[in-house]
Amino acid sequence: MIFKLMALLAIIFLVYLVFFKRNRERDIKKKKDHDVIDNMDACPTCKTFIAKDDAILSNGKYYCSTECLGK
Ligand SMILES: [Zn+2]
Missing domain, CATH: 1.20.5 (Single alpha-helices involved in coiled-coils or other helix-helix interfaces)
Structure with missing residues (x-):
């Protein structure tokens, strides 16, 4: 038992x-x-989610590319 x-x-x-x-x-x-x-944020121009490490920071916003930054 x-x-x-x-x-x-x-x-x-x-x-x-x-x-x-x-x-x-x-x-x-x-x-x-x-x-x-x-660590992700949406690009304010094209709304694509991008890693902040790869993004371009401008005026406190993360852009996916210089193209979106310029618009
Ligand atoms: Zn973009």
């Missing part, structure tokens, strides 16, 4: 570990997605 109980506890513990790990991975993924969105 005690072995059955120990086996059951071990299974519960393993399931808990797997579940906890999955939750953590999902949280990390969610955070990454959020960071990507934070």
Whole structure:
């Protein structure tokens, strides 16, 4: 009987570990997605979403290209 109980506890513990790990991975993924969105902005001219790192900053606005900036 005690072995059955120990086996059951071990299974519960393993399931808990797997579940906890999955939750953590999902949280990390969610955070990454959020960071990507934070780093994106719409070009005021053509409304294309562009990464701020690649954009041209002018008057506090992010333009996708010098073409849009000039308009
Ligand atoms: Zn543009």
